[in-house]
Amino acid sequence: MDTRLLEASQTGNTMVLHQLLVEKPLILHTPALSSSENPLHVASMAGHTDFVKEILRLKPEFAKQVNEDGFSPIHMASANGYLEILRELLTVDRRLCRIEGRNKWTPLHFAASRGRSDIIKEILVACPESLEDVTVQKESALLLVIRYSQFEAIDIVLRWIREKKRDDILNMRDEFGNSALHLATWRKHRQAKSFSQVVEWLIGFGNTTTGGTLIVNAVNKSGLTALDLLLIFPSEAGDREIDVLLRNAGAKRANDIFASPSSTLDYDTYQQNAEDRCKSEPEDDLLEYFKFQKGRDYPSDARNALLVMAVLMATATFQVGINPPSGVWQDTNLTGNGTTTPKHLAGASVMGSFSPVSYLLFVVFNSLGLSVSLYMLTILTNNLPMQLEFRFCVVALYFTYYTGVTSMAPEDFTKTVIIVLSAVLPPTFHPFIKLIKLSIKKI
Structure with a gap:
């Protein structure tokens, strides 16, 4: 702009x-x-x-x-x-x-x-109709005003629901299966008097025992009713008032519902939630929670996460490239004595001297990881200011790595290592390829 x-x-x-x-x-x-x-x-x-x-x-x-x-x-x-x-x-x-x-x-x-x-x-x-809209966590506007303790807004939303006869919105659940009554009962410990009034408002719409629409015995995904939450998370004030309101409305504990199959609606709901919990493994739920979801997660957050991963990969591969396994020779021995001490130059890779093929495989995969991570960095930082300076730094970094790895390669494998490093260059390094080709011709 x-x-x-x-x-x-x-x-x-x-x-x-x-x-x-x-x-x-x-x-x-x-x-x-x-x-x-x-x-x-x-x-x-x-x-x-x-x-x-x-x-x-x-x-x-x-x-x-x-x-x-x-x-x-x-x-x-x-x-x-x-x-x-x-x-x-x-x-x-x-x-x-x-x-x-x-x-x-x-x-x-x-x-x-x-x-x-x-x-x-x-x-x-x-x-x-925007009252029907829910977030990724399946929270409606009614659930949000209760969650954030916005009491004036709660009154406005509930009055609107009553005027428009949209009582179905009262029983909408979040991703954990909590209804508005669950949230109002559970959060009562913060402002007990206010939340007891909210519970009274909600119950005022009716419940399953009186022919209304509010399900006071709804069971969440943890297998708890609103009365369960009240008793599990007690506070010093407001409990008795809310307890009376819930019990007068026919509220029960989940165990009582389970023990009374005659209450078909509540019993079936409890059973269905129990079956769903058995089918879904905790590990699967955890994996799904941490996966990137379009619409829920910001593209900028995903980009920042990718940047962090790319930097970490570039750092790790660069570090292990210039400090290869087993280290480097500290002296020069042009004669060697067979397999015990092969001939070598100071600064050459010890692993490369004993097993040139292993060293070559190490260089191939490590260089590939470095190149891909540098390529990710150039893509993720595209259109940012000071692009020329950043690209220069990336090229200088790869050139440093290129010089270090080739200098540590076994004498007979130097040209092969150079070819490998040239083959795994990211597309953004095309100008650098010409420089590498000139160096190959001189060998």
């Missing part, structure tokens, strides 16, 4: 924006070509309503762009509580309410987690 355009976006200076448009009529087209962040992202983050209006008039498609960190302008406005900016963005397209960012978070999720009551109301008016 142009530096002056960035400064204008940060300060909300519309006069500078118009001056730039006169000087460069296509200046608003360049951000789409050079980066994923546009002036509307910056202005929405800074809260400049007038600047946002002007950008939307000139380039409304900016409102739908998500930057590399997974945020669109409406995500930023919702998270920061900029109501006027949110309204301006919704005039472009009301469907922006459901645009997904990092971890599949929508603007309503950000507003819910931060307790932005005005934003929540505005989004629910514009797009009530």
Whole structure:
């Protein structure tokens, strides 16, 4: 993004924006070509309503762009509580309410987690179906307001659910099988009085024993009901009140549900969860959790992880290349005495003198690892500033490795090692290949 355009976006200076448009009529087209962040992202983050209006008039498609960190302008406005900016963005397209960012978070999720009551109301008016949206962790807006203890927002969301008769949202579960009642009961230890009121609100919608829709005996993936959580994690205040509320609503412990098959719905739910836990091995769940998931993980996070791995691999392969197994000879012996002490030069590889083939295999695979890691570094740092300087450093690093490995090679295998090192060069080292070919001709 142009530096002056960035400064204008940060300060909300519309006069500078118009001056730039006169000087460069296509200046608003360049951000789409050079980066994923546009002036509307910056202005929405800074809260400049007038600047946002002007950008939307000139380039409304900016409102739908998500930057590399997974945020669109409406995500930023919702998270920061900029109501006027949110309204301006919704005039472009009301469907922006459901645009997904990092971890599949929508603007309503950000507003819910931060307790932005005005934003929540505005989004629910514009797009009530956004209450159905869930994050990668399967958390709805209702679960988020409870998780983050946003009591005013909890009241707003529950009232909206009641008015629109969307009682099914009350029983939505997160990835651990916890419902809104699970979370409200478990988190009561922080603000007992407030959470007892939340439990009362939730139970007020009805439950399975009274013909309503709230399942008070829902069993999570740990095999626990809301009453189990209350009893397992006791606190000094609020327990008795919540216990009375739950038991009056027909709440039971999971063991009691299991022992009473007559309660078919709860029993089947418990059994299904138990079967699912048996089928899935903990090791498999752990592996899946740490795998990169598109939509959940930032591309920038994946890039940073790859950079770290590439640096570690380059460091390890370079180090072992210039310090080969068994070390190097400290003296020169041009006569040798058979297999006990073969002839050698000072600085040559001991392993290479005894087993040239083993040394050659070592050089092949170690050089391949170094080349691939350096190639990864050049790709991952592409388009960053000071590219020429960085490429020079990479070439100098490989040349140092190249010189060290060839000097340690057995005398009869020097040319073979040079050919190997030339063969495993990354594509980005093409200019360097000419230098290597000249060195081969001189041998």
